[in-house]
Amino acid sequence: MTIHFVVHDEGDSVGVVVVEGLKAGTSLNGWIMDQDRMMAFDAKSDIPIGHKLAIRPIAKGDTIMKYGVDIGRAVADIGAGEHLHVHNVKTKRW
Template sequence: MTIHFVVHDEGDSVGVVVVEGLKAGTKLTGWIMDQDKLIEFDAKNDIPIGHKLAIKGIKSGDTIIKYGVDIGKAVKDIGAGEHLHVHNVKTKRW
């Protein structure tokens, strides 16, 4: 079985892609490290290695949690399996 993304804790809202060439429509398997648990869903977009993907639905204005840390806020609704990047997440710093 291929692990496509990793998540530190099930309280996180994103995982990090760990394989090259992830394409929309791919059945994804992710590993939640702290709970040693697997989750699955379909990729909604092509997502480059090292980039984030939503592991649950996120509403516009919601805080994004990665590694248990607030990394910003959603500026539009994001569905599970969608790519998170500068087009839909912004820092809260400024």
């Protein structure tokens, strides 16, 4: 089984894509490292390797968690399987 993304902890809101050329519509397999379990859903966006994807629906204004750390807030609603980047996530620092 191919692992398409990894998640540090089930409390995270995002995973990190670990394969090249991930296209919208792909059935994804993700590994939640801390719990050593798998999760699956479909990609809703093309997502480059090393970029984040939502592993659950995220509402505008929600805190984004990655590796158990607050990395910013959603500036738009983000569905599970969608790409997270500068277009829909901003830092809380300024």
